[in-house]
Amino acid sequence: MDPDQQSGELFQLQTEISGLLGQAETFLASMLQPWRLYQIGIIVALAVLAWVLGLWLGPRYKERIRTLEGRPKWQLRTLLILLNRLRLILFVLMAWGTVAIMRELTWPSRSYIVGLIATIATAWLLIGLVTRFIRNTFLQKLIRWSAWIWVTLYFLGIWGSTEALLDSVALEVGEFRLSILGLLKALIITGLLFFFARVIHKGAQGKIRTNKDISPSMQELIIKVLQVVLFGAAFFLGLKAVGFDLTGLAVLSGAIGIGLGFGLQKVVSNLVSGVIILLDKSIKPGDVISLGDTFGWINSLGARYVSVVTRDGKEYLIPNEDLITGQVVNWSHSNDYVRLDIFFGTAYHDDPHVVRKIAIDAAKGVDRVLTWRPPVCHIVGFGDSSVDYILRFWIEDPTGGLTNIRGNVFLALWDAFKEHNISIPFPQREVRMLADEDPSQPSDSKAKAPGAAGKAD
Structure with a gap:
């Protein structure tokens, strides 16, 4: 990058920051008007009232949940989610109720700030409820906080300046350009695609497992292939959606393949062995096997290992390669006899x-x-x-x-x-006790030496 271009981009960045600060200053100045200050006071009062009501209603609501026995888990989970958002729910209800009353008693402009905060709080509540379906904690927090910040800036009317500022801060290498805005979009879009891929995978997994026409081993194979396809497509579509050039991945994938061939031989071997196990149907979930000193039944077939549960509750994760190369006793391979x-x-x-x-x-x-x-x-x-x-x-x-x-x-x-008086014998042994003898003295049974006898005579 030449100095003129670098100085131009720096000037543009300073201009964007100045514009954003100017909008913030104008917004804060408008908040100091009397007819807006009392609206801010109403919002603070509503927030305090929602907090107090949450302290009073929370324990009673929790006790009510504990009395609900025999309900489905999803209903109890929904009630717990609403309990965690109880104060925000109360604030949203009271805020919109206040807006409705103020619009009946005064001009709409006199309730603009309260309506704006009620809209933002409602968006926050919906985002918090929707993102609860994302299982990954890091991805859930990333999407939640990003959505909260976006809706806040959008309804405050400063998203355009913020977007231009984030796009101006970028890393450029040749024709490749990665800005903070592009990175955030990539993370959010990829996260959403992963979320939808997970939902589709879970739904298809339930359908496949309940299909009795498909053998258990083929069910596992279809589920694993579907998982790889869905999550792989979500990853590459997420990169493509933000303008990332995927043609450069061809050379990179070749280099990664060589690295995998040398450094991850065992991992690749286990992956290939897992596919072979699923295809030849040598073992399947529910089979009883013996491998060395391990005896148990197959709990699940993984891409890298097989889970075997023993009678004492231990769960062994046996690499797929050991099941291919070693001697395995399958007690229920062709039949259960x-x-x-x-x-x-x-x-x-x-x-x-x-x-x-x-x-x-x-x-x-x-x-x-x-x-x-x-x-x-x-x-x-x-x-x-x-x-x-x-x-x-x-x-x-x-x-x-x-x-x-x-x-x-x-x-x-x-x-x-x-x-029937049948005897179960046990081994019998005869023990003979010998007299004690002094090993240092000659035995009486031994004959005397000829020379010694002559001297004695």
Whole structure:
């Protein structure tokens, strides 16, 4: 930028600031007129009265909300939002009521300031209520405060000068120009687009999840693709809306791609593995899996990890790559039927034929054990202290747990063996105590040395 152009823009900036200050000075001077000063007093009185009424009505309103049981959550949430805006609501109602009375009793110009403040307060109230639907806290505050400032400047009639001032403060690099006004517009427009993208995504997600014709894995894939498309489109449309040239992103995206290839290999690998998992339907939400020492059911499929919830309430976030490259036991991949094995032993004096029949009948009497796939019991060996058996049975609800059903079958065996006098042996050991000897003295059983015997004689 040459010095003449720089000095010209500096002069323009000074002119804009001077004009804005002049408008502010003129506005403040007009406020000192008697017929406007009493309106300012009325506004202050209304604000104080709204604050006092809020202190009195707030606790009673809150107690009333607590007595509402069985109401939908959205109704209770709406009532809480109105409670947080109670003072502003009271001020708006009283302000417009005052304006209506003053216009009936005097000229409209005598209530202009009160009407102006009532209009601004109403706009503030609507903005505060609408922005509550934005979940992101930072984005919510950014849009709320930006909208509050804009409506205030707009109704005060100084937005034009403020807009020119913000547009004059800019960063220019070649043909690229970024002003404070352009940056604010980009943030607000992008935030609104992200808000609408989130609303559309939530609505489509609910429709997709309730569609029984789509498998759970395909549901997750469609939801993830829709999320990427919507939020990606919101981001690029937001940049395009403020005049940002997107052609330069082609070179930048290539450089970012190279960086991702070297620096984010694991992240990209997990993303690709997540897509593969969704496509091949190897696991889906609700499946019961075992991976190493982790046993639980799939809670959700993410872009980078899979959430697995165990029976003790722990939630493991397992990277998608581990599920692709590692050995995973899916207990409910093709069906929900699972066969379980337990081992036990009985004494040698018990008839094996009777033991097998008792064990099978005991397993059949346990809940969750399938009777149309009857249990079987076999001898697997003759141990040192017992005859060893294996009892096999089937269940169809692995999500209900495996350890608890094994424990119930063991308890049924214990009761059945006790009822039929079947012994469950335990290892027996014979312990022999040896006499104490002094290791420093020679043993009596040892023969004396020949040389020593000759000397003794």
